[in-house]
Amino acid sequence: MENYMENVVVIDHPLVQHKLTFLRDRTTGTKDFRMLLRELATLMAYEVTRDLPLEDKQIETPVAKMTAKVLAGRKLGIVPILRAGLGMADGIMDLVPAAKVGHIGLYRDPETLEPKGYYQKLPTDTSERDMIVVDPMLATGGSAIEGIRIVKEAGCKTVRLMCLVAAPEGIKALHEAHPDVMIYTAAVDSHLNDHGYIVPGLGDAGDRIFGTK
Ligand code: PRP
Ligand code: URA
Numbered sequence: 001m002e003n004y005m006e007n008v009v010v011i012d013h014p015l016v017q018h019k020l021t022f023l024r025d026r027t028t029g030t031k032d033f034r035m036l037l038r039e040l041a042t043l044m045a046y047e048v049t050r051d052l053p054l055e056d057k058q059i060e061t062p063v064a065k066m067t068a069k070v071l072a073g074r075k076l077g078i079v080p081i082l083r084a085g086l087g088m089a090d091g092i093m094d095l096v097p098a099a100k101v102g103h104i105g106l107y108r109d110p111e112t113l114e115p116k117g118y119y120q121k122l123p124t125d126t127s128e129r130d131m132i133v134v135d136p137m138l139a140t141g142g143s144a145i146e147g148i149r150i151v152k153e154a155g156c157k158t159v160r161l162m163c164l165v166a167a168p169e170g171i172k173a174l175h176e177a178h179p180d181v182m183i184y185t186a187a188v189d190s191h192l193n194d195h196g197y198i199v200p201g202l203g204d205a206g207d208r209i210f211g212t213k
Contacts, residue, residue, distance in 0.1 A: 004171055004172040004175040004176070005171065005188075006175075007175055007179070007181065007182050007183055008166070008171055008182075008183045008185065008188065009047065009182060009183070009184045009185070010185060010186070010187070010188060011043075011044050011047045011184060011185070011186050012186075013043060013047070015043055016040060016043050016044060016186050017186070019036050019039055019040050019043075020040065020164065020165075020186050020187060022036055023036045023037060023040065023164075023202055024165075024200065024201070024202040026203065028208075030208065030209070030210075030211040033208050033209060034087060034209055037087040037088055037091070037136065037164070037209065038087065038088070038090050038091040038094075039091060040088070040091065040164060040186065041087075041088035041089070041090070041091025041092050041134070041162070042091040042092065042094050042095050044091075044162055044164075044184060044186065045091065045092040045095045045096065045132075045162070046095065047184060048132060048160055048162050048184045049076070049095070049096070052071055052072075052076075052130075053071070053072040053073060054069040054070065054071060054072055055069070055070060055071075055072035055073070056068070056069065057069070057070045074128060074129060074130050074158070075098070075099070075100070075128070075129050075130070076096055076098075076099040076100075076129060076130055076131075076132065077099055077100045077101070077102060077122075077123055077126060077129040077130070077131040077132070077156075078092050078093065078096070078099050078100075078101045078102070078131070078132050078134060079101070079102040079103070079104055079122065079131055079132065079133045079134065079147065079151055080101070080103060080104075080134045080135070081104050081105075081106055081133065081134065081135040081143055081144070081147045082103060082104065082105040082106065082119065083105075083206040083209070083210060084135060084136050084137060084205035084206040084209060085133075085134040085135040085136070086209070087136065087205070087209040088134045088135075088136060088162065088164070089101060089134055092132065092134065092162070100123040100125075100129065101123075102120075102121060102122035102123055102126065102131075102151070103119060103120070103121050104117070104119070104120050104122075104133075104147045104150055104151075105117065105118040105119030105120065106118070106143045106146060106147060108139075108140075108142065108143060108196065110195075113139075113140050113142060113196040114142055115142045115143040115145075115146045115147075117146065117150075120150055122150070122151065122154045126151065126154040126155055126156050127154065127155025127156060127157070129156060130156075130158040130159075130160070131151050131156045131158070131159050131160070132159075132160050132161075132162050133147050133148055133151060133159060133160070133161050133162070134161075134162045134163075135147065135161075135162075135163055136163055136164040136165065136202075136205045137163065137164070137165055137198060137201070137202075137205050138161070138163040138165070138166040138167060138170035138171065138174065138183070138185065139167050139169070139170050139192055139196055139197065139198050140167075140169060140170055140173060140192065140196055141169065141170035141171070141172075141173035141174045141177070142173070144161055144163070144170065144174055145173060145174055145177040145178065148161065148174075148177075148178050148181055149177075149178075152178075159178070159180075159181050160181065160182050160183075160184060161174070161181055161182070161183045161184065162184045162185075163183065163184070163185045164185065164186050164187070164202075164205075165185065165186065165187050165189055165198055165201055165202060166183065166185040166187070166188050166189070166198075167188075167189055167190075167191060167192050167198045167201075168188060168189075168190075168191065169191070169192050170192075171183060171188065189201055
């Protein structure tokens with residue numbers, strides 16, 4: 001049997017784990033939730049981009065000529081899945097300010113838990129970019145699977161998923177649908193409850209970011 005965890009990188013950096021604990025806490029209010037989510041996205045982006053290829057560049061410092069390193073080849077794109085992915089996109093852009101940004105609007109049908117699309121706008125050169133799809137919650141996996149399908153349909157060959165909390169059910173489903181996609185997460189939680197929420201999770205990410213509940 002294929003090991004569905006083989007494409008998962010759990011970012012266990014102490015700062016990430018510390019901030020995630022405060023984010024999960026039910027007493028954390030909207031303002032702090034947003035701040036922590038943005039900071040977590042920046043820290044995680046550091047790991048998600050760790051294997052980007054470099055190439056040589058000749059430069060001159062005030063002291064001497066040297067051969068230095070710059071990012072090689074293809075450029076990055078960020079695709080937050082609305083709404084909750086927006087809470088992480090700014091944190092990635094803090095680290096990669098030149099990245100182009102696409103948006104995919106999806107919501108989960110509360111009865112079927114199926115993703116319903118309501119918006120999409122991707123960079124015109126998506127096929128030439130390495131794309132990071134961003135959504136803090138990987139629950140059943142339906143939203144991430146659909147978001148990644150849309151990005152691939154636009155011609156993108158290299159897609160990564162950055163989430164924050166993943167359920168084993170979502171990881172398995174995503175691995176089956178997109179075995180080429182690496183999943184970067186800060187935590188793999190226990191399971192989904194009867195309403196499709198991650199246990200212990202952090203509740204409804206969109207509502208906690210935007211204060212809508
Ligand atoms: C949440 C979350 C993911 C999705 C995860 O979004 O942000 O997009 O659920 O669940 P899944 O893995 O089972 O698809 P939601 O549908 O609540 O929309 P929102 O971000 O607008 O609140
Ligand atoms: N979406 C959320 O926001 N939280 C969950 O636990 C599951 C889906």
